[in-house]
């Protein structure tokens with residue numbers, strides 16, 4: 005039966021929907037791209053036609069400064085592609101606007117997750133389980149050692165450290181799209197009302213989130229304030245700025261990083277992180293395997309991450325699976 | 339165990355030496371006896387539980403996790419204890435962590451057989467952090483960037499006592515060091531070391547640099563190219579200690595029944611040889627001594643081919659008489675008088691070098707051709723014997739080439755034949771006083787100067803003491819000292835230290851030297867000649 009899915013084909017630079025001649029998250033410029041979400045390894049500039057959620061299109065416009073040939077598709081909406089393929093965008097719970105794409109053709113259902121998580125996130129719509137025949141999943145944290153702790157615990161760690169050092173600041177390295185806004189929103193949810201200071205590179209994306217109805221409280225730019233203003237405050241910057249000269253303008257920062265990789269001590273040490281915050285926008289091992297069970301597909305295709313271990317799990321649980329060798333995907337700083 | 343686990347985690351994530359000292363000191367003050375004593379032992383010399391090995395952990399995990407998933411995870415994390423702590427199945431019951439002492443008690447009671455059921459029971463009582471701390475504690479080396487010296491310094495800082503005193507008492511005591519805490523934390527009298535063959539910290543010398551001393555105030559002695567040792571006899575037992583206070587008695591059994599009275603003597607351990615005869619009765623080169631170092635057992639052949647003896651420098655205590663407060667001249671005449679009572683098969687005295695004046699002394703130094711001579715020592719005649727390095731008392735005046743003691747920081751695989759070995763070494767010097775929180779800054783790189791045998795040992799050292807990996811480069815825990823020889827040193831912007839060496843090579847691996855005694859950047863800077 006699997007042989008009949010000849011209309012969908014994994015190619016080195018993306019997933020090809022043959023009858024429609026469309027690509028999902030292609031890693032090079034194509035005529036028509038269906039994009040799951042705004043992270044750089046999924047959403048590239050230069051396509052003639054881009055089909056994505058309005059939020060993802062807004063993010064791409066911000067990043068690539070072009071909006072030619074954009075087709076917005078709301079969550080739950082289905083569009084008809086050439087060749088009789090229907091595409092439906094389903095929330096993936098990863099970042100603002102992130103979607104799984106359900107593709108239907110000749111009675112066969114394929115779901116491409118892009119990146120996803122199952123935890124609640126105040127900055128985006130929650131993941132929806134979609135039954136399908138072929139499940140094309142990510143595997144960024146596809147090792148059994150990855151169990152993301154409840155985010156409340158990580159926020160408590162951060163706030164506790166902040167309170168213990170009123171003369172210093174806590175500098176949180178967080179991916180500029182998604183992670184940064186989630187950390188800020190979760191801080192607000194935990195009752196932190198003080199202004200939060202931003203690295204300049206974070207500002208536009210935070211404003212975009214706010215325009216889409218995500219309340220981030222009072223945000224200030226580091227550049228506009230003095231060292232003394234920032235004592236006892238949380239400062240958010242991209243991970244690359246953590247050990248950069250830039251941080252010298254901060255009051256004796258405690259270096260924190262919000263990422264699923266922080267579960268492993270060595271990873272934290274490599275970045276000179278003093279306060280590792282295990283916060284990820286990807287599914288952990290338990291969620292990856294639970295989701296495979298819930299969507300109950302005949303076949304699971306594993307795109308990027310630690311595919312070996314997830315393949316092994318599928319084998320142990322008598323589920324058909326294969327790893328796709330897709331080019332251009334990276335471990336997000338996540 | 340929760341507090342200990344939190345401490346271990348905090349230490350893992352802390353780079354600053356000062357902050358590490360603060361964290362350990364705070365823990366030691368806040369934690370009750372005997373928990374803190376066991377924790378101190380774990381952080382310093384390590385605890386040994388013969389039933390628990392890294393392989394024990396692997397076997398336990400293979401019963402609980404698919405072997406393929408285990409291997410993939412272990413490879414990703416790079417550390418067996420950490421992988422196991424993360425992969426251990428979450429127990430049904432909430433954690434009920436044991437105290438550190440209960441943990442130590444349980445671990446000590448385990449046998450090869452019972453460990454299979456008892457260790458899992460213990461793991462089930464802890465969360466992931468606790469499991470990590472437990473497994474690190476149980477398998478010995480914590481390898482979290484804390485040296486034994488740092489732990490002792492933190493102890494001294496916690497209770498406001500001198501670290502030299504701590505060192506002095508340390509070697510006579512066993513974990514959990516009840517007497518040490520009684521003294522430092524509870525104001526009781528210090529541990530009685532008089533009737534124990536314990537180590538007394540060495541008095542050390544500053545490099546002479548450009549100082550010129552008046553020979554009316556200073557005596558000159560040869561500086562011998564062996565290893566500095568302390569021979570101690572008390573309570574009917576003799577022990578031999580290396581510079582860092584390690585007990586090396588087992589390596590030199592021939593020295594254990596030749597000291598006929600109670601004493602603490604300071605000298606240079608040398609091996610007899612005829613090659614580099616010299617006037618002092620034939621000490622062989624350092625290479626000959628190397629044959630004897632680091633062995634746990636010694637063959638008869640070794641004993642006859644490379645017989646060891648001690649060339650004495652100083653007497654600290656003789657038959658209950660503590661001479662350390664007395665002047666060098668007084669100690670020296672006491673030592674000279676003692677020589678008649680010591681068998682010359684195993685002892686001689688390092689002779690005083692007579693010179694008309696400083697210039698004459700410089701000529702003598704230049705003229706010395708004995709390979710067993712490393713240079714000269716200049717000792718102020720009225721100097722007491724004080725632990726550590728005090729300005730103005732003792733100077734060392736080494737012979738060329740330029741030599742500095744550096745600490746190994748990074749290692750990289752070699753090329754060609756050496757591609758499977760970590761054979762390229764980056765080493766550093768301290769940018770200030772390491773006991774005051776100074777850091778190491780890289781000063782050079784070398785990949786020569788050692789034998790193939792030594793390369794194997796170095797490679798093993800690097801692999802076993804890695805704290806960080808950056809691609810092909812490994813960062814080590816900075817526990818090993820190299821004596822580096824080089825032709826010249828000049829200013830350079832390539833290194834953070836601002837210095838670069840010309841033709842650096844490893845002259846000697848100082849397995850015996852504690853890293854905090856390596857040289858400082860300022861000492862190296864003084865060697866710049868334009």
Ligand SMILES: [Zn+2]
Pocket residue numbers: 041043046098119336
């Ligand atoms: Zn993503």
Ligand SMILES: [Zn+2]
Pocket residue numbers: 043045046118119142333334336
């Ligand atoms: Zn991704």
